[in-house]
Amino acid sequence: MMSKAAPKFYDVDMPIRSFVTKRLIGVKSESSVQEAAEKMVEFSTGSLIVIEDDEVIGFLTDGDIKKKVVAKGLKPDMPVKEIMVEELITADISSDIKDVLELMAEKNIQHVLIEENDDIVGIVTFRDLIDIERQKLETYISRE
Amino acid sequence: MKILHISDTHIGEKDHYNEESLRIALKEIEDNDINMLIHSGDLTQDGNLKYYKKAREIFDEIEIPYIIIPGNHDKRSGGLSLFKEYFGSPNGVFESQDAVVIYVDSAVPDTDVGRVGMVKYDMIKEALAENSSKPIKIVVLHHHTVPIPKAGRERNVLSNAGDLLELFLKADVDLVLSGHRHYPNVHRIENTVFVNAGTTSDKKTRYGDINSYNLIQIEENRLKVKTKRVDGSKKEKCFPRTDKRIFYEFGEKIFRVAHLSNTFISSSSKFLQTHFFNALKIINSLDCDLAIHCGGIVEEGINQNYELAKNYLDKFDMPVIYTPAGRDINYLGYELFSEYFGKMVQSYDSEDILFQGVSSAQYDSPEGYIGETQREKLFEKLENSKPTFNSVFLHHNILPIPHAREKGLLEDSGDFLREIVNKKIDLVLTGTSSHPSAMKIGDTIVVNANSMSSVYQRSRYGNSFNVIDIYEKVIVVYEINSLWGNRKILGVWERNNLKEV
Numbered sequence: 001m002m003s004k005a006a007p008k009f010y011d012v013d014m015p016i017r018s019f020v021t022k023r024l025i026g027v028k029s030e031s032s033v034q035e036a037a038e039k040m041v042e043f044s045t046g047s048l049i050v051i052e053d054d055e056v057i058g059f060l061t062d063g064d065i066k067k068k069v070v071a072k073g074l075k076p077d078m079p080v081k082e083i084m085v086e087e088l089i090t091a092d093i094s095s096d097i098k099d100v101l102e103l104m105a106e107k108n109i110q111h112v113l114i115e116e117n118d119d120i121v122g123i124v125t126f127r128d129l130i131d132i133e134r135q136k137l138e139t140y141i142s143r144e
Numbered sequence: 145m146k147i148l149h150i151s152d153t154h155i156g157e158k159d160h161y162n163e164e165s166l167r168i169a170l171k172e173i174e175d176n177d178i179n180m181l182i183h184s185g186d187l188t189q190d191g192n193l194k195y196y197k198k199a200r201e202i203f204d205e206i207e208i209p210y211i212i213i214p215g216n217h218d219k220r221s222g223g224l225s226l227f228k229e230y231f232g233s234p235n236g237v238f239e240s241q242d243a244v245v246i247y248v249d250s251a252v253p254d255t256d257v258g259r260v261g262m263v264k265y266d267m268i269k270e271a272l273a274e275n276s277s278k279p280i281k282i283v284v285l286h287h288h289t290v291p292i293p294k295a296g297r298e299r300n301v302l303s304n305a306g307d308l309l310e311l312f313l314k315a316d317v318d319l320v321l322s323g324h325r326h327y328p329n330v331h332r333i334e335n336t337v338f339v340n341a342g343t344t345s346d347k348k349t350r351y352g353d354i355n356s357y358n359l360i361q362i363e364e365n366r367l368k369v370k371t372k373r374v375d376g377s378k379k380e381k382c383f384p385r386t387d388k389r390i391f392y393e394f395g396e397k398i399f400r401v402a403h404l405s406n407t408f409i410s411s412s413s414k415f416l417q418t419h420f421f422n423a424l425k426i427i428n429s430l431d432c433d434l435a436i437h438c439g440g441i442v443e444e445g446i447n448q449n450y451e452l453a454k455n456y457l458d459k460f461d462m463p464v465i466y467t468p469a470g471r472d473i474n475y476l477g478y479e480l481f482s483e484y485f486g487k488m489v490q491s492y493d494s495e496d497i498l499f500q501g502v503s504s505a506q507y508d509s510p511e512g513y514i515g516e517t518q519r520e521k522l523f524e525k526l527e528n529s530k531p532t533f534n535s536v537f538l539h540h541n542i543l544p545i546p547h548a549r550e551k552g553l554l555e556d557s558g559d560f561l562r563e564i565v566n567k568k569i570d571l572v573l574t575g576t577s578s579h580p581s582a583m584k585i586g587d588t589i590v591v592n593a594n595s596m597s598s599v600y601q602r603s604r605y606g607n608s609f610n611v612i613d614i615y616e617k618v619i620v621v622y623e624i625n626s627l628w629g630n631r632k633i634l635g636v637w638e639r640n641n642l643k644e645v
Contacts, residue, residue: 017276017316025392044632045633121389128632
């Protein structure tokens, strides 16, 4: 269980709705792992939604590509479908930030898909949440 | 859900108040099975007792739930106390099973300007959070959040409109209802529809218009706004409730443009040299076809800053085009800008893509202004050149920017914005108030850039610039941190996908 004390910037009891990236980059299930990796580089994203017949059928992170393909010395020409994660871990768009952070910790994941009325409508990543604190670091190093 | 939206009734004497018009509007309740009546302020002409009593009599006849908020006229003559006595709280939250309506008094006593103070801002935020799962979310304010056309100088947009706009979009508000300007207008920004009512029963109308009101119908997948004049004529707009959110087909990449602003180059410590040179390196490595500097090139328009700026900005590998901010033309800047960076109005014009600059800066003033003549010339050029992709860039913002009081907003933004949207200009780039934002209004994507290299910036993510990738089917806007180069997507949109359903 995570501590209830969160960085003071976050309104921990606010719905995650305001923090959701409501745009998702996807890849077709028959695309190759290499094509998926190219998309991740092109759009500077660590995860992709996997699409088949206009439906979301899975999820793929850069970690999956590292673990399931590159580290095993496999060629990245297999379809994305073979290495994607089929079980989608989701949170409702009206959940509190606290609940989403707890879900990330419990499942040991850094990306949570966000649902509204049974549709995937966005994503929240751990990086999005810690990015908010970046400016403090920046101000710190830019002092002259 | 069916709403009758009336506004600016100005109940008072016959020389300006037309009760017959109000009666025509109220008759819609029965004729159209309306579920709720919303009055977005200026119920009375000047907030005095006689008119509040008259208004009370009229509203006593209403048999459906209704919401009335005060406008600036209702608060005249100490009218707010009377408003409370006769109509209850000027702020509140109405909840039904499917919907929440948050209504807030935005009028500042004895002035025409609008403001939602911090307490009320938090009230809206909390109410939206508590009602996050309600399928329909509506906010009512007397003053407008988005500039209104035919209103002359834009002086009455809510002073913290940028914060409210950000809040509404983040919280997925469906509908924002306002009045005040006596001119009916509808804009859709992302998935939020901003509806301004004309005056329902005051003789003071704009542009030769007559009294009007709005009939709004919210269904599961669409939202319809019908603006009806009292002579029975009507105009209807219909919008999908949500746009596409998952993108996987992009087509070929056609063009990449770096979009930067407020570099504020100078020899002072407020200019962050490391940020500038890191950003320069990143932009040069990104294979951009063009860079657009939306003004705020130098900290002030003096010779030593311009010399330095020219020296630094010449290090970009791609062509750079510029538009000035007020501070670029301060002091000797008006002459120095042309001497070092060329024409005041610049453009990039290829066979199928046009980036057209607009000069909005004024001497010694943070306020922007385009003017009728320049606007006419601009749209004439845009119409005649007819490339497949039309873009306009200027320094001042045409939509409110978060965390900034609306001083940078273009004075004539209402008319300019309306024309941009009507003409379906693909992209507008601006660079004021040092906060990044990107949103789609109608079919047009409007992007503002943060300060790339000045301590004066307003983003939690630090100094940044934007990169815009134009694909065959899609436009992607990134914000890139000047110092570290981290990239995040500000938005992805289908090109001209807003279809009326």
